[in-house]
Amino acid sequence: MLHPLDGARLAVVRLLLRGPRREPHYRAVTAHPDRAQRRLLGYWSSVDEAHEAALTLF
Secondary structure, eight states: OBOTTTOOBOEEEEEEEETTTTEEEEEEEEOOSSGGGOOEEEEESSHHHHHHHHHHTO
């Protein structure tokens, strides 16, 4: 996910299929170049929710 004004990387959002019915969830982490330094931002049920929430954190 990129910042809408300057194009800087803000977050990495991935689709996960979770639970017995494999329901879609979206996981967002910070976009630090070193994967070991990335931090969890949260889980959401839609990509739009993940996008909005990650933007509010920056």
